[in-house]
Amino acid sequence: MKETLAHFKKLAMSVMVATTLALSTTAASAADRSLNVYNWSDYVDNDVLKEFTEKTGIKVNYDVFDTNELLETKLLAGASGYDLVVPSANFLGRQIEAGVFQKLDKSKIPNLSNSWDMINERIAAYDPGNEYSVNYLWGTIGIGYSEEKVKKLLPDAPVDSWDMVFKPEVASKLAECGIYVLDSPSEIIPPAMKYLGLEPKDLSADNLKKVEELLLKVRPYIKKFHSSEYITALANGDICVAIGYSGDIFQAESRAAEAKNGITVKYSVPKEGSLMWFDQMAIPKDAKNVAEAHEFINFLMEPKNMARISDAVSYANGNKASQEFIKKEITSNPAIYPTEDVLKNLFTMLPFDSKTQRLVNRTWTTVKSGQ
Amino acid sequence: MQRQFDWGRFLLIAIPFLWLLIFFLLPFAIVVKISLSDTANALPPYVPTLNLSEGWSGITSFISQLDLESFAWLLDDKIYFLSYLNSLKIAFISTLLTLLIGYPMAYGLAKAPQRWRTVLLMLVILPFWTSFLIRVYAWIGILKPEGLLNMGLMSLGLIDQPLAIINTPTAVYIGIVYSYLPFLVLPLYATLEKLDQTLIEAALDLGCSPIQAFWKVTFPLSLPGVVAGCFLVFIPAMGEFVIPDLLGGSDTIMIGKTLWSEFFGNRDWPVASAVAVVLLLSLVVPIVIFQRMQERQREAEA
Numbered sequence: 001m002k003e004t005l006a007h008f009k010k011l012a013m014s015v016m017v018a019t020t021l022a023l024s025t026t027a028a029s030a031a032d033r034s035l036n037v038y039n040w041s042d043y044v045d046n047d048v049l050k051e052f053t054e055k056t057g058i059k060v061n062y063d064v065f066d067t068n069e070l071l072e073t074k075l076l077a078g079a080s081g082y083d084l085v086v087p088s089a090n091f092l093g094r095q096i097e098a099g100v101f102q103k104l105d106k107s108k109i110p111n112l113s114n115s116w117d118m119i120n121e122r123i124a125a126y127d128p129g130n131e132y133s134v135n136y137l138w139g140t141i142g143i144g145y146s147e148e149k150v151k152k153l154l155p156d157a158p159v160d161s162w163d164m165v166f167k168p169e170v171a172s173k174l175a176e177c178g179i180y181v182l183d184s185p186s187e188i189i190p191p192a193m194k195y196l197g198l199e200p201k202d203l204s205a206d207n208l209k210k211v212e213e214l215l216l217k218v219r220p221y222i223k224k225f226h227s228s229e230y231i232t233a234l235a236n237g238d239i240c241v242a243i244g245y246s247g248d249i250f251q252a253e254s255r256a257a258e259a260k261n262g263i264t265v266k267y268s269v270p271k272e273g274s275l276m277w278f279d280q281m282a283i284p285k286d287a288k289n290v291a292e293a294h295e296f297i298n299f300l301m302e303p304k305n306m307a308r309i310s311d312a313v314s315y316a317n318g319n320k321a322s323q324e325f326i327k328k329e330i331t332s333n334p335a336i337y338p339t340e341d342v343l344k345n346l347f348t349m350l351p352f353d354s355k356t357q358r359l360v361n362r363t364w365t366t367v368k369s370g371q
Numbered sequence: 372m373q374r375q376f377d378w379g380r381f382l383l384i385a386i387p388f389l390w391l392l393i394f395f396l397l398p399f400a401i402v403v404k405i406s407l408s409d410t411a412n413a414l415p416p417y418v419p420t421l422n423l424s425e426g427w428s429g430i431t432s433f434i435s436q437l438d439l440e441s442f443a444w445l446l447d448d449k450i451y452f453l454s455y456l457n458s459l460k461i462a463f464i465s466t467l468l469t470l471l472i473g474y475p476m477a478y479g480l481a482k483a484p485q486r487w488r489t490v491l492l493m494l495v496i497l498p499f500w501t502s503f504l505i506r507v508y509a510w511i512g513i514l515k516p517e518g519l520l521n522m523g524l525m526s527l528g529l530i531d532q533p534l535a536i537i538n539t540p541t542a543v544y545i546g547i548v549y550s551y552l553p554f555l556v557l558p559l560y561a562t563l564e565k566l567d568q569t570l571i572e573a574a575l576d577l578g579c580s581p582i583q584a585f586w587k588v589t590f591p592l593s594l595p596g597v598v599a600g601c602f603l604v605f606i607p608a609m610g611e612f613v614i615p616d617l618l619g620g621s622d623t624i625m626i627g628k629t630l631w632s633e634f635f636g637n638r639d640w641p642v643a644s645a646v647a648v649v650l651l652l653s654l655v656v657p658i659v660i661f662q663r664m665q666e667r668q669r670e671a672e673a
Binding site: 067069070072073075076077078094097098099100183185222223224225238285354357358361362364365368369370371 | 410412413414415416448449450453516517538620621622623624632634635636637638639
């Protein structure tokens with residue numbers, strides 16, 4: 001009996017010691033600064049993140065998503081746990097209205113002076129006065145294609161037109177080597193309307209019906225709707241055509257070039273007109289590490305850092321001062337930095353109201369499932 | 372003599388009830404509440420119509436304004452009914468397939484020599500040590516056109532064109548059967564293992580062939596295991612989201628995916644919750660009725 005009692009005492013002691021230890025380590029880790037970032041997949045230069053941690057001692061927990069819808073639902077549910085998120089501007093617009101974000105403390109981001117007025121003016125349509133967000137990267141929606149495969153099937157393929165996917169005669173041929181389409185109604189339906197000669201902002205039920213008819217005709221030729229798989233699929237030749245984000249297609253291009261597998265991926269902004277989008281860095285209202293998030297934005301807004309990200313992911317950024325540090329083949333590529341001519345064909349979308357959103361999504365379900 | 376209040380008995384019953392209350396009824400009540408709310412561009416994206424802080428007047432105004440709008444919406448659009456039917460079909464067929472594969476497995480396990488059983492059981496459980504998500508992803512690698520299966524069959528000369536399995540309902544069936552097989556095998560094994568061997572010996576002595584003995588004795592006695600196993604496969608398969616999303620094509624509509632698009636795409640939590648409520652009721656009610664019938668039958672037999 002005595003022995004067990006002694007044993008108990010020993011046990012109690014060790015439990016107490018362990019608890020004190022655990023408490024003291026938590027106290028120490030509270031001093032360790034960290035930052036939870038939620039950004040798009042394939043969208044950063046990891047060395048820049050590493051350097052940020054080395055410089056500031058702030059540990060970056062970096063998670064990725066591949067659709068705005070996923071990010072939005074996490075934000076609207078509240079307590080997402082993220083300190084910095086990167087929604088596209090049209091989604092950001094209504095998230096600001098919903099009260100998701102806090103205003104930026106611009107005094108903590110001196111590098112904002114490097115930002116690009118041309119971009120800020122466009123963003124103001126979604127975020128009046130640029131109070132809640134800073135542009136991360138921007139780009140277009142267009143067609144990525146594997147030059148050799150397309151040429152083999154269709155020597156005079158209309159690579160600079162939405163005909164590639166939206167015209168049944170063309171799509172039926174190219175279906176042989178595979179077509180993927182972004183799984184994003186808000187980014188496919190407006191260009192499809194433009195293709196039909198309709199005003200993309202007029203998302204009435206009638207117009208959506210017309211888009212539905214157009215897309216249903218080519219639906220049998222579309223292999224898959226997905227928002228990130230097309231990078232790999234294009235690069236290793238599983239498919240030959242994808243409607244996707246500009247930079248993603250350039251990443252496919254460089255992956256194919258590295259693999260030396262005889263595939264040349266190209267990108268084009270269709271001449272009928274396409275969407276231009278902006279991805280914005282913003283801080284949720286309930287973020288825990290607000291100071292760290294500001295520090296991070298400021299770090300990224302240093303011209304050289306932002307230039308490295310643009311180099312790595314082939315997207316244009318909203319940092320005017322960084323332009324001179326970006327690789328020439330990127331800044332001189334009209335598909336990344338559109339010339340005046342291309343810019344004329346590009347348009348932007350404002351946030352949808354919930355009724356329109358429902359109509360747009362319902363059209364999309366019909367297109368995808370045939371129901 | 373007054374009977375003492377039996378605390379032990381009370382606790383024994385109270386604990387599972389409390390469990391159900393906290394982990395089933397309470398979350399369900401929250402879902403029902405959201406399904407009766409209105410959508411809004413807010414944080415969270417709905418406005419509750421029931422305001423308990425206003426006390427009784429809050430409750431009366433809630434009842435007078437109750438419109439079941441979200442539920443009515445489900446009837447408006449055939450997509451909900453279609454995805455429900457399709458889920459029902461996929462869950463039913465995959466349960467049947469799982470049973471066809473799982474029964475011989477469980478039977479073999481129960482009949483295996485004692486020293487082998489632990490090892491064989493381990494083999495059934497072992498896949499659980501890897502994340503479910505990774506195992507489903509692995510099937511993409513196996514089933515895709517240039518995947519293991521097609522490459523294997525082509526190198527054997529059995530086919531010259533890769534089979535289109537990935538992104539079709541077939542892949543969904545494979546995924547569900549594979550993922551839920553242990554849930555059927557384990558309860559079935561437990562039932563078969565406890566089976567009284569003397570009953571079979573008696574049947575054989577009385578002139579049954581082994582096959583007759585199986586159908587007349589073993590199978591009827593294993594029915595509780597079959598039912599339990601089938602429920603464990605059918606119910607999660609019905610609401611399955613990950614498997615159809617990863618392995619199925621864009622045209623494989625299932626209630627889980629429809630729910631997802633309501634929740635994420637449309638930001639319509641009330642309608643999403645209404646789908647969840649209807650799905651739950653449509654599963655729980657028939658199961659409860661079935662259990663009742665079984666009990667009555669057992670009582671009648673006793």
